[in-house]
Amino acid sequence: MARTFAFAQSWSVAAPAADVAAVLVDLEWYPRWWPEVRAVAKLGPDTAWVRCRSVLPYTLDLVLDAVSRTPPVVEVAISGDLDGFARFTLVPEDGGTRLDFREEVEVGGALALASYVGRPVLTWNHARMMAGCRAGLSAELRRSSAAGR
Structure with a gap:
């Protein structure tokens, strides 16, 4: 019994798409900027x-496999506690880059059971995670820019 979730949102950062992509494809450093x-x-x-x-x-154990590391699309396939994909499409705009985020995943086991009654709570939890991404990514891009990277 699998349950499907789909998430989409857009936001802008004050950095060129190439700089945004460089941070997004460097998974090993995510804990530094994404709480x-x-x-x-x-x-x-x-x-x-x-x-x-x-x-x-609840901690998710995931395996991420790069599908695209080349802007404008940065995408990973997701397996483990979730199965699906997460994709950032980077769109240059005046003063920076718009990130169009899309994630589609299936959950099984305890998460699937919880989603029958707790779907709004799980969706809220994901929104909190993505708020951490937005804030952390913006801060990381400012640090990188200040350091001249």
């Missing part, structure tokens, strides 16, 4: 094991 990403281990050139935890007391 909900608790641990990352590189499993291969295009694969990483990732542990995520937002507000709810």
Whole structure:
């Protein structure tokens, strides 16, 4: 019994698309700037094991496989506690880059059961995770720019 979730949102950052892509494809550094990403281990050139935890007391174990590392699309296939994909499409705009985020995943097991009554809470939890991404990514891009990277 699998349950499907789809998420989409857009936001802008004050940095060129190439700089945004450089941060997004460097999975090993996510814990430095994305608070909900608790641990990352590189499993291969295009694969990483990732542990995520937002507000709810549940840690996701995921394996991310790079599908595209080349702007305008940065995308990973997701397996583990979730199965699906997450994609950022980077759109240059005046003063920076718009990130169009799309994620589609299936959940099984306890998460699927919880989603029958707790779907709004799980959706809220994901929104909190993505708020951490937005704030952390913007801060990381400012640090990189100030350091001249």
